[in-house]
Amino acid sequence: MASGEDDGSVEEKDNHKKRTISPFALAWLTFYNIAMTAGWMVLAVAMIRFYFEKGTHKGLYKSISKTLKFFQTFAVLEILHCAVGIVHTSVIVTGVQVSSRIFMVWFVTNSIKQIQNEESVLLFLVVWTVTEITRYSFYTFNLLNHLPYFIKWARYNLFIILYPVGVAGELMTIYAALPIVQKSGMLSVRLPNKYNVSFDYYYFLIIVMISYIPLFPQLFLHMLRQRRKVLHGEVFVEKDD
Numbered sequence: 001m002a003s004g005e006d007d008g009s010v011e012e013k014d015n016h017k018k019r020t021i022s023p024f025a026l027a028w029l030t031f032y033n034i035a036m037t038a039g040w041m042v043l044a045v046a047m048i049r050f051y052f053e054k055g056t057h058k059g060l061y062k063s064i065s066k067t068l069k070f071f072q073t074f075a076v077l078e079i080l081h082c083a084v085g086i087v088h089t090s091v092i093v094t095g096v097q098v099s100s101r102i103f104m105v106w107f108v109t110n111s112i113k114q115i116q117n118e119e120s121v122l123l124f125l126v127v128w129t130v131t132e133i134t135r136y137s138f139y140t141f142n143l144l145n146h147l148p149y150f151i152k153w154a155r156y157n158l159f160i161i162l163y164p165v166g167v168a169g170e171l172m173t174i175y176a177a178l179p180i181v182q183k184s185g186m187l188s189v190r191l192p193n194k195y196n197v198s199f200d201y202y203y204f205l206i207i208v209m210i211s212y213i214p215l216f217p218q219l220f221l222h223m224l225r226q227r228r229k230v231l232h233g234e235v236f237v238e239k240d241d
């Protein structure tokens with residue numbers, strides 16, 4: 001059997017097995033991760049510039065919303081990467097992470113204009129930006145087999161602070177949205193209507209907030225396991241079907 005280097009593919013090291021990805025997948029992932037790193041860097045620069053020019057965070061969301069929506073929505077491809085197997089990580093973990101972000105952007109911050117100037121929005125935007133610049137540059141350098149240790153260190157340490165802070169920012173933002181949603185009845189469907197269905201966005205938001213309680217610890221524990229694996233070389237035995 002040809003080795004990964006002979007046929008142009010690259011071997012990804014795992015604890016107990018070697019994986020190969022095709023040159024096409026490698027090229028696509030490299031392009032994707034570079035584009036995402038660049039996108040989040042553009043957002044970082046835009047946020048810093050805005051703050052220095054205006055001296056306030058008010059109006060910041062509006063000024064960066066197009067770029068944010070574009071790059072955060074583009075992250076949906078990460079679920080696809082796992083589903084087709086070019087990235088070896090859980091579709092469920094990635095799905096929860098990406099869909100909760102997309103929900104925050106499109107159905108909370110973008111839809112409810114009155115909350116866009118909340119400090120909590122600034123909080124999760126800053127945390128997401130630092131996280132994503134680190135994460136996508138980690139993947140890029142890792143794919144190119146030139147991973148500086150400080151990026152690896154940052155990827156598997158910063159989340160310990162950034163994850164809970166980001167979640168706090170998201171939950172405070174949804175909480176701030178609740179009275180507005182309740183009063184306006186926005187995105188809700190009331191009876192009677194021709195389809196005979198009702199949907200109350202206010203209660204939906206409360207359910208989303210509650211769902212952080214079982215889901216966030218699992219995502220956090222997943223990252224702690226990744227940290228032990230990557231930084232400390234601990235082996236986690238996967239059950240073979």
Ligand SMILES: CCCCCCCCCCCCC[C@@H](O)CC(=O)SCCNC(=O)CCNC(=O)[C@H](O)C(C)(C)COP(=O)(O)OP(=O)(O)OC[C@H]1O[C@@H](n2cnc3c(N)ncnc32)[C@H](O)[C@@H]1OP(=O)(O)O
Binds near residue numbers: 014097128135
């Ligand atoms: C419809 C309404 C839904 C509402 C749901 C509400 C409930 C939500 C609860 C959860 C809330 C989360 C909120 C969240 O938005 C808050 C924040 O993000 S705050 C900011 C801090 N965040 C973080 O630090 C995120 C940390 N978490 C993660 O990074 C994720 O778990 C995940 C993105 C899924 C990454 O995990 P993954 O399993 O991929 O770990 P690794 O990064 O270690 O990678 C594993 C292997 O896969 C390779 N990989 C992955 N992606 C790529 C890629 N794009 N390109 C190349 N390679 C990739 C990676 O190299 C590893 O490979 P190997 O093991 O072979 O080295």
